[in-house]
Amino acid sequence: MDNAARIAQFENMTQADPTNEMAYFSLGKAYAQAERFADAAKSYLRCIELVPDMSKAYQLAGEMLAQAGDAPRAITVLTQGHTIAAGKGDLMPKTAIAKLLKDLGSPVPNEPHNPTTATAKTNNLDSTGPIPPGMIRCHQSGKLGTPLPKPPFRGHLGQWIAQHITAETWNTWIGQGTKVINELRLDLSRDKDQETYDQHMREFLNIDDNALAQSKTQ
Numbered sequence: 001m002d003n004a005a006r007i008a009q010f011e012n013m014t015q016a017d018p019t020n021e022m023a024y025f026s027l028g029k030a031y032a033q034a035e036r037f038a039d040a041a042k043s044y045l046r047c048i049e050l051v052p053d054m055s056k057a058y059q060l061a062g063e064m065l066a067q068a069g070d071a072p073r074a075i076t077v078l079t080q081g082h083t084i085a086a087g088k089g090d091l092m093p094k095t096a097i098a099k100l101l102k103d104l105g106s107p108v109p110n111e112p113h114n115p116t117t118a119t120a121k122t123n124n125l126d127s128t129g130p131i132p133p134g135m136i137r138c139h140q141s142g143k144l145g146t147p148l149p150k151p152p153f154r155g156h157l158g159q160w161i162a163q164h165i166t167a168e169t170w171n172t173w174i175g176q177g178t179k180v181i182n183e184l185r186l187d188l189s190r191d192k193d194q195e196t197y198d199q200h201m202r203e204f205l206n207i208d209d210n211a212l213a214q215s216k217t218q
Contacts, residue, residue, distance in 0.1 A: 055085035092142035
């Protein structure tokens with residue numbers, strides 16, 4: 001599916017369900033790939049309206065605003081996002097937002113003392129320290145969580161998901177995947193519909209083809 005078709009698909013999803021934050025998130029990514037930066041920023045900002053603590057959406061909205069030439073608003077959004085990410089212990093978005101702010105010549109906010117976040121860091125739940133036994137760091141969220149008891153399906157992709165995606169993130173995808181099936185009226189017995197579903201899954205889980213290829217050689 002080319003990017004224009006993907007944009008149309010995601011636009012239809014947002015029209016069918018204006019509260020589907022992940023449809024707006026995917027639409028933002030598709031707009032960004034088409035270099036429609038202002039439209040991408042608008043989609044990510046809609047995600048923030050729907051889920052005010054989605055730190056990744058702040059990161060991408062700020063990045064798109066900067067690409068669109070609106071540096072002042074980008075700084076405002078990124079500063080808010082850094083506070084959100086720091087408060088939640090979202091390490092990967094927080095690090096990315098800090099770099100974007102520095103690139104824009106804006107100071108990175110000091111992190112307020114948050115007992116919950118401090119406890120999480122002490123327990124290595126959201127740091128880059130050693131991973132406690134029985135946990136994995138999620139490729140999608142950057143957080144530690146419970147591994148899946150077994151691969152969700154056969155093949156290399158299923159094995160990769162079991163090794164890199166936490167059960168918490170996978171369960172979130174199952175809910176989003178149900179929306180994808182219902183809103184796009186997919187019949188998973190048809191190869192084309194299964195491919196559409198798989199593409200949405202890969203985008204939600206942030207699965208990179210290069211990462212999959214590298215893991216095959218390890």
